[in-house]
Amino acid sequence: MKLKHVTALISVIVILAIYVPMSAPALTSDDSGEFAGVCATLGTAHPSGYPVYTLLGNLTCRYLPFGSKVYRVNVMSSIFAALTVGVVVLLAADLAGSVIPGILAGFVLGFTQYFWFLGLTTEVYTLNSFFAVCILYALMKKEPDPRAVVFAGLMLGFGLGNHYTLITYIPGYALILFFRRKELGVTLSKLAVAGGFFILGLTVYAYIYLRAVKLPLYAWEDPRIFERFIGIVLRSRYGGNLTMGEPLPWSIGLITGQTVFYLKILTRGITLPGTVLLLCAGILYFMRNWRYALTLIVLTLFSGPAFLYAARIPASNPESAALLERFIYLSLPPLMIILSLLPSLIPKKVGVLRTGLTGLMLVLPVILFASQYKSTTWRGEYVFYDHAKDILKNTPMNSIVLSDRADEMEFSVNYLIKTEHLRPDVDYIDCNAGVTRSIYGDDYYKVWGGPRLIRREAVERKLIKESQRPVFYATFEPEMINIVRKPYGLLHSVGENQLPCVYIDDVSVLRITQNTDTRGKGLVMMYWQILGNYYLNYGDKGRAVKLLNSYAVHGENQPAPRLMAGYWFTSKGWYTDAEGVYKGITKLYPGNADAHNSLGVVYEKMGNLKSAVDEYNLAIAVDPKSVTAHYNLAVAYWRSNRWDDVIRELERVVELNPNHNDAKRYLQQARLRVGRKGG
Numbered sequence: 011m012k013l014k015h016v017t018a019l020i021s022v023i024v025i026l027a028i029y030v031p032m033s034a035p036a037l038t039s040d041d042s043g044e045f046a047g048v049c050a051t052l053g054t055a056h057p058s059g060y061p062v063y064t065l066l067g068n069l070t071c072r073y074l075p076f077g078s079k080v081y082r083v084n085v086m087s088s089i090f091a092a093l094t095v096g097v098v099v100l101l102a103a104d105l106a107g108s109v110i111p112g113i114l115a116g117f118v119l120g121f122t123q124y125f126w127f128l129g130l131t132t133e134v135y136t137l138n139s140f141f142a143v144c145i146l147y148a149l150m151k152k153e154p155d156p157r158a159v160v161f162a163g164l165m166l167g168f169g170l171g172n173h174y175t176l177i178t179y180i181p182g183y184a185l186i187l188f189f190r191r192k193e194l195g196v197t198l199s200k201l202a203v204a205g206g207f208f209i210l211g212l213t214v215y216a217y218i219y220l221r222a223v224k225l226p227l228y229a230w231e232d233p234r235i236f237e238r239f240i241g242i243v244l245r246s247r248y249g250g251n252l253t254m255g256e257p258l259p260w261s262i263g264l265i266t267g268q269t270v271f272y273l274k275i276l277t278r279g280i281t282l283p284g285t286v287l288l289l290c291a292g293i294l295y296f297m298r299n300w301r302y303a304l305t306l307i308v309l310t311l312f313s314g315p316a317f318l319y320a321a322r323i324p325a326s327n328p329e330s331a332a333l334l335e336r337f338i339y340l341s342l343p344p345l346m347i348i349l350s351l352l353p354s355l356i357p358k359k360v361g362v363l364r365t366g367l368t369g370l371m372l373v374l375p376v377i378l379f380a381s382q383y384k385s386t387t388w389r390g391e392y393v394f395y396d397h398a399k400d401i402l403k404n405t406p407m408n409s410i411v412l413s414d415r416a417d418e419m420e421f422s423v424n425y426l427i428k429t430e431h432l433r434p435d436v437d438y439i440d441c442n443a444g445v446t447r448s449i450y451g452d453d454y455y456k457v458w459g460g461p462r463l464i465r466r467e468a469v470e471r472k473l474i475k476e477s478q479r480p481v482f483y484a485t486f487e488p489e490m491i492n493i494v495r496k497p498y499g500l501l502h503s504v505g506e507n508q509l510p511c512v513y514i515d516d517v518s519v520l521r522i523t524q525n526t527d528t529r530g531k532g533l534v535m536m537y538w539q540i541l542g543n544y545y546l547n548y549g550d551k552g553r554a555v556k557l558l559n560s561y562a563v564h565g566e567n568q569p570a571p572r573l574m575a576g577y578w579f580t581s582k583g584w585y586t587d588a589e590g591v592y593k594g595i596t597k598l599y600p601g602n603a604d605a606h607n608s609l610g611v612v613y614e615k616m617g618n619l620k621s622a623v624d625e626y627n628l629a630i631a632v633d634p635k636s637v638t639a640h641y642n643l644a645v646a647y648w649r650s651n652r653w654d655d656v657i658r659e660l661e662r663v664v665e666l667n668p669n670h671n672d673a674k675r676y677l678q679q680a681r682l683r684v685g686r687k688g689g
Contacts, residue, residue: 014103014112021116022096025129028120029088033130034388035081036395039529042132043398043421044228044445046080047429053228054218056444057245061217062172063134079429083132091129091136094343095120097143102347104151105302106354110368115343115350117375122279123382124335125342130388134173135339141169142179143343146309149186150302154193163204167211174245178317178340182309189301215243227428231455232447238455247455257322268318271325275335276314279342280349284374288345291352298355306344314341332528385525392521393530397537398422400518402433404499406480411501412470413484414441421445423484437479441466449473467491474504481505486536497544500537511548515541515557535561535571546578555579555587562591569599576608580615588612596628603633610642614649622646637666641673648680656680 037043041056048055049067070086071079095116103112119125128135145165148158155161162183169176187196222233231247233239241247258264277285296303317337318325325331353368401423405411413420424445426432440446448454450469457465470493474481483502488495495502499512522534542557558575565571572595579588589612595605610625623646629639644659660677663670 014100014109017103017109017112018096018099018116021099021113021120022092025092025095025116025120026088029091029126029129030085032387032389033081033084033088034132034391035084036078036392037080037398037422037425038084038131038388038391038394039527039533040133041421042080042394043423043425045132045134046083047421047425047445048228049083050079050429051227052221053226054222054230054233054242055228056230057242057247058174059215059218059230059233059242060134060172061214062168063137065214065217066137080132080425084130087131087133087136088129090140091120091125094136094139094143097140097147098343098346101143101147101150102350104147105347106351108354110372111350111354114371114375115346118280118284118349118378119342119346121375121378121382122342122346123378123386124275124279125339126382126386127388128336128339130386133336135336138169138173138176139339139343141165141172142176142340145169145179145183146186146343149183149190149194150305154190154195156195159187159194159196159200159204160207164207164211167208168214169211171212171214175313175317175337175340178313179309181312182305182344185308186302186305189305218242228424228445229447230444235452241455258324260322264322265319267325269315271331271334272315272318272338275338276345281374281377284349287352287371287374288349291348291350291355294355295348295351303348306348309344310341313344314338317341328528329532388525390521390523391526391530393526393533394422395426396518396520397533398426399432400514400520400537401484401500402426402436403518404501404512404514405433405436405482408435409480409482410437410439410473410477411482411484412439412441414490415484415486419484441470463491467493486540497540497547499544500540511545511550513553515553531564535565538564539574542575543578546582551582551584554582555584559591562594569595569602569605573604573608576605576612580608580612583615585612585616589616601632603629603636603639606632607636607639607642610639610646614642614646619646619650623650635666637663637670640666641670644673644676648676653680653684657684 034042037046044055045060045063045067047053048060048064050071052064052068055064067083067086070082070089074082074085076082077085098119099109099112099116101112102115103109106112120129125136125139128139145162148155148161148165166176166180166183187194190196218233219236219239222229222239231238231242233242273285280288292303292307296307317340318334321334321337323330323334325334349371353364353371356364356367358364398419401411401419411423413423420440420442424438424440427434427436427438438446439449443450443454450457450465454462454465470491474493481504482498483495483504484500485495485502488497488502493504495504496509497503498509499514503509520534520537522530526534538557538561542554542561545551545554545557558578562572562575572591576588576591576595579585579591589609592605592609592612595602596609599605606625606629610622610629613619613622613625623643626639626643626646629636630643633639640659640662644656644663647653647655647659657677657680660673660680663673664677667673
């Protein structure tokens with residue numbers, strides 16, 4: 011065994027030793043519950059079905075001798091992350107003729123936060139990166155293998171049976187095949203054979219149809235019908251987009267914004283000095299071996315910036331940014347290989363510089379590890395598991411639960427019921443017919459928008475009427491369909507019977523950590539809001555204040571959740587609590603006119619008219635065009651019989667909003683009181 015192979019093997023073991031103890035112990039965000047359930051039960055996931063991931067995940071669930079099913083699938087991500095690092099070590103060492111660049115490339119990749127994170131959770135991406143670098147190594151290693159082209163075809167077919175983003179590597183593969191056509195013995199006949207093996211690899215998608223006829227527990231859109239099977243494979247539901255929804259239009263601004271976003275996360279991932287060294291390495295490598303350099307650059311551009319352009323999802327909000335960040339993973343291996351080659355590109359005659367640069371660059375993975383370790387671990391991540399478990403705790407015995415929440419909830423709750431066999435008495439129905447079969451008709455998968463809601467309402471009304479079991483909804487939007495539903499903790503109940511108050515917070519707590527991601531934090535906020543509102547309306551002030559204050563304080567450092575909590579307290583007449591919330595906002599955000607205006611309303615309701623006037627004036631000082639503040643100030647002056655001030659403020663309201671009918675009516679009355687004519 012050569013030294014580079016030993017080095018690669020050791021690298022795999024080291025990454026595994028670091029990743030596995032840090033892997034998420036339970037469900038995580040996005041598709042975790044679905045993927046874990048699909049792997050455990052041999053089902054079919056959302057488009058494109060992910061048959062390779064499912065089959066390998068099932069083997070992991072069967073033969074990994076420790077942990078829950080979801081933890082085993084999380085560890086599978088660690089395994090393929092480590093194997094990816096091992097292949098990158100081999101390729102970088104081979105290109106440089108030394109194992110040190112291989113070590114550098116492998117461990118910088120392994121400790122870059124965007125790759126590291128993917129190795130700890132339930133996702134398909136590290137397996138995809140493994141396919142990508144295996145093909146790259148076969149085509150680029152110095153000692154050409156005549157079987158490499160056929161091997162690449164087969165692996166590309168299998169890889170696309172895992173995730174379609176591997177397509178972004180095809181231009182780079184094609185380029186290296188062209189540059190090395192003589193060395194690799196590329197002929198039309200060999201390409202035809204490789205094409206045949208590529209198709210052979212793609213036949214893994216037949217699993218989706220063959221398994222569907224066995225009625226597995228998970229069968230997205232029930233692909234027993236050939237048309238639906240093809241729709242899953244081709245991702246018809248998404249219309250060729252990264253996610254459902256209308257993508258942004260093409261523009262220079264889009265390209266500029268996505269480029270800046272990519273550069274920011276790259277710099278954040280390998281540090282600014284690392285990015286500068288990467289740029290230097292790219293220039294020098296292009297001068298030394300422009301063919302290989304161009305190949306790696308093309309791989310990077312197509313799998314990184316070009317992919318972000320094609321996705322056309324704005325990176326302007328945290329949730330979109332979090333979604334896009336994970337998709338740069340395929341651009342990282344070629345970049346780390348380029349970076350690792352920098353010392354070998356320095357002429358031997360300046361050996362001191364070469365040695366010093368090597369030592370300096372070997373510090374980079376150490377820096378990345380030290381800076382990212384605490385902020386990357388998912389070992390204590392239970393938010394999604396806890397939330398799903400709380401929904402089941404909230405559900406009375408032998409109930410039917412219809413769910414139209416975000417994916418995480420349908421996926422997570424369904425996983426607990428079907429895979430971990432919690433609450434088998436509960437009949438769980440996904441209203442989007444994703445992780446449970448459609449009760450809305452065989453054509454429901456094609457029905458969208460208003461017609462889908464009409465169909466839902468008719469079918470669900472019939473279900474509720476005919477069911478001998480209690481029916482509950484897990485929903486964020488009870489007004490979505492016209493069925494009367496009453497809050498019941500985290501759920502909504504159906505029917506006339508008044509159910510007793512449920513005190514979920516007495517027996518449950520969401521375990522949130524500093525590393526909980528954007529979607530996890532959003533889920534916690536929704537949890538506090540739903541339960542807080544429930545206790546608010548039930549009249550349990552202690553619990554409502556506790557939960558809604560948590561909602562306010564942890565609102566991603568934004569005033570909106572705090573303002574909402576203050577509004578809720580005001581609506582219930584809990585003025586002292588509302589005052590505390592609004593005062594907190596004015597201290598944290600002195601320039602927030604809404605907080606001053608709302609605090610003025612609270613003081614007015616408390617009978618403190620002078621303080622109310624002061625707060626309205628502060629709101630106007632911050633925002634002179636605040637119609638609400640001017641109007642509220644006019645009302646306060648009215649109550650103090652300060653008619654000239656009333657007229658001045660109402661005139662300002664009408665000036666700012668000529669359609670403010672109340673202001674116009676009261677202005678006329680105020681003028682009559684002081685003997686003025688309307689103007």
